[in-house]
Amino acid sequence: MSKSLSMLFTLVNKSNILGQIRYYASSALPQLSSEKYGIKRKHFSPLQQEDINYFKSIFKEGQVLTEESEVLPFNIDWIKNCRGQSKLILKPKSTEEVSKILAYCNEKRLAVCPQGGNTGLVGGSVPVFDEIVVNLALMNKINTLDELSGALVCEAGCILETLDDYVRERGLIMPIDLGAKGSCHIGGNVSTNAGGLRLLRYGNLHGCVMGVEAVKADGTIIDCLRTLKKDNTGYHLKHLFIGSEGTLGVVTKVAISCPSLPKAVSLGFFGLKSFENVLQLYKSAKSSLGEILSAFEMADNCAIKSTVENLKIPNPISDYPFYVLVETHGSDENHDNEKLTRFLSKEMESGLIIDGTITSEPAKMKNIWHLRESIAGAGLLDGYVFKYDVSIPLTNYYDIVLSLRKKLGDKVRNVYGYGHIGDGNIHINVTVPQYSKEIYSLLEPYIFEQVAKLNGSISAEHGVGFRKPQFIHYSKDASALQLMRELKRTMDPNGILNPYKVLPDV
Ligand SMILES: Cc1cc2nc3c(=O)[nH]c(=O)nc-3n(C[C@H](O)[C@H](O)[C@H](O)COP(=O)(O)OP(=O)(O)OC[C@H]3O[C@@H](n4cnc5c(N)ncnc54)[C@H](O)[C@@H]3O)c2cc1C
Numbered sequence: 001m002s003k004s005l006s007m008l009f010t011l012v013n014k015s016n017i018l019g020q021i022r023y024y025a026s027s028a029l030p031q032l033s034s035e036k037y038g039i040k041r042k043h044f045s046p047l048q049q050e051d052i053n054y055f056k057s058i059f060k061e062g063q064v065l066t067e068e069s070e071v072l073p074f075n076i077d078w079i080k081n082c083r084g085q086s087k088l089i090l091k092p093k094s095t096e097e098v099s100k101i102l103a104y105c106n107e108k109r110l111a112v113c114p115q116g117g118n119t120g121l122v123g124g125s126v127p128v129f130d131e132i133v134v135n136l137a138l139m140n141k142i143n144t145l146d147e148l149s150g151a152l153v154c155e156a157g158c159i160l161e162t163l164d165d166y167v168r169e170r171g172l173i174m175p176i177d178l179g180a181k182g183s184c185h186i187g188g189n190v191s192t193n194a195g196g197l198r199l200l201r202y203g204n205l206h207g208c209v210m211g212v213e214a215v216k217a218d219g220t221i222i223d224c225l226r227t228l229k230k231d232n233t234g235y236h237l238k239h240l241f242i243g244s245e246g247t248l249g250v251v252t253k254v255a256i257s258c259p260s261l262p263k264a265v266s267l268g269f270f271g272l273k274s275f276e277n278v279l280q281l282y283k284s285a286k287s288s289l290g291e292i293l294s295a296f297e298m299a300d301n302c303a304i305k306s307t308v309e310n311l312k313i314p315n316p317i318s319d320y321p322f323y324v325l326v327e328t329h330g331s332d333e334n335h336d337n338e339k340l341t342r343f344l345s346k347e348m349e350s351g352l353i354i355d356g357t358i359t360s361e362p363a364k365m366k367n368i369w370h371l372r373e374s375i376a377g378a379g380l381l382d383g384y385v386f387k388y389d390v391s392i393p394l395t396n397y398y399d400i401v402l403s404l405r406k407k408l409g410d411k412v413r414n415v416y417g418y419g420h421i422g423d424g425n426i427h428i429n430v431t432v433p434q435y436s437k438e439i440y441s442l443l444e445p446y447i448f449e450q451v452a453k454l455n456g457s458i459s460a461e462h463g464v465g466f467r468k469p470q471f472i473h474y475s476k477d478a479s480a481l482q483l484m485r486e487l488k489r490t491m492d493p494n495g496i497l498n499p500y501k502v503l504p505d506v
Pocket of ligand 1: 078113114115116117118119120121124125126136156177178179180183184185186187188189190191192193194195196197245246247249250251252373376377461462465498501
């Protein structure tokens with residue numbers, strides 16, 4: 001093992017499952033993104049010693065990282081597909097510090113890569129060349145919580161799980177939940193418009209985020225940090241920062257609406273014999289469970305099997321072709337349990353559910369969620385994972401997995417599908433012993449062409465990042481792309497913010 005790689009391992013947080021997966025799955029440093037994908041460096045200024053001296057003069061120790069071993073983890077993405085070449089990591093502690101960094105970089109034409117928890121899955125969070133990484137981890141203060149309205153105001157570097165723990169103690173929950181919650185930042189969630197496990201119930205971030213504070217490329221602080229549900233005063237500027245993946249500004253503060261902590265939570269985990277039955281069960285769950293339905297997730301046999309085998313996480317039921325996880329959030333435990341049990345017996349009788357378990361015990365629910373949430377990382381232990389995150393109308397939702405299996409045959413280890421049925425969002429993972437250009441060219445653009453033919457979106461929730469700009473035209477027409485370019489030019493005329501991401505080169 002190379003020295004730099006072993007240093008990377010000691011830096012990952014081995015106490016959480018994500019850290020462990022990265023640790024065990026790592027066998028070599030990923031190839032540089034610029035070489036792997038043949039990218040040419042744009043005409044930004046190269047970093048000089050005087051730039052480093054400037055940042056050292058305005059920041060304290062620990063806020064400016066330049067040692068090779070310290071910088072390396074910030075250059076590599078979570079799935080170890082992309083590797084940048086940044087030589088400088090800056091960790092601002094306030095909005096004013098972010099503003100100073102950007103004003104300086106804009107003046108000097110130095111490119112910048114904003115970074116949150118670095119759990120993004122499309123290579124957007126790491127540099128491609130020598131962009132300066134602006135990591136928000138030290139901006140982790142919770143500013144205010146209005147327990148009556150549920151409005152939480154916090155800095156962008158707060159970890160999602162920490163926020164959820166904080167608001168739970170005060171009778172609320174975060175409206176967003178995802179497998180990476182122990183590492184991802186709320187600023188990263190907003191910048192990617194993350195979806196996750198409970199979007200079905202609480203909606204997406206364009207609805208839940210009440211306001212943002214962000215810094216433009218030239219250092220101007222934009223204050224849209226309102227905590228009102230209604231504010232129809234002109235353009236809704238916060239939406240520009242939700243999902244723009246660090247290309248229009250750096251999000252520094254977020255105001256988000258937190259729903260009440262549900263008094264009753266129940267969870268069902270079911271085995272089904274076909275995908276057709278998964279769809280029918282979804283229809284039935286919507287009508288039988290109504291307003292208490294908070295999650296409807298599906299995974300195929302291969303997704304669960306490889307998670308059980310690779311991570312030694314037990315499956316609470318036997319082996320079935322498809323699995324469905326249903327969660328309810330309500331206010332009356334007896335009433336909700338009765339509804340869920342009635343739903344289970346009805347659908348066992350109809351034959352849609354072959355086997356299943358229902359629980360309201362926190363420890364048991366946690367174990368089932370743990371199995372579901374670990375699917376995303378389990379494939380890394382096969383060697384390398386090609387990951388896709390697409391939206392497809394429900395009737396054709398699973399077709400892409402079947403067609404990929406047929407196309408790839410035994411050239412790959414596994415092809416599996418899992419995801420958020422309620423959102424029409426499927427994650428497709430193709431695992432191989434190591435990265436292979438041959439498999440890559442069989443997958444792309446094939447997969448995006450198929451999604452476009454089915455009127456789907458090539459990115460449901462992970463974003464475009466570094467990996468998909470050249471395919472964005474499958475989901476955005478030329479007029480929309482033109483408007484995106486005009487917005488980018490207005491907000492970041494020198495193009496210093498997250499270059500090589502989101503927008504394709506003309
Ligand atoms: C195990 C696992 C499960 C996941 N499950 C889901 C899921 O269910 N749903 C989902 O949507 N995603 C999921 N993801 C993807 C990822 O966690 C989300 O995209 C998350 O929102 C990224 O947050 P982050 O703080 O890690 O951002 P990063 O990965 O650091 O950055 C992501 C993008 O946002 C930009 N960015 C980050 N912070 C800021 C900021 N403050 N200002 C401006 N730009 C910024 C970066 O430049 C980059 O383009 C999962 C990832 C993993 C590893």
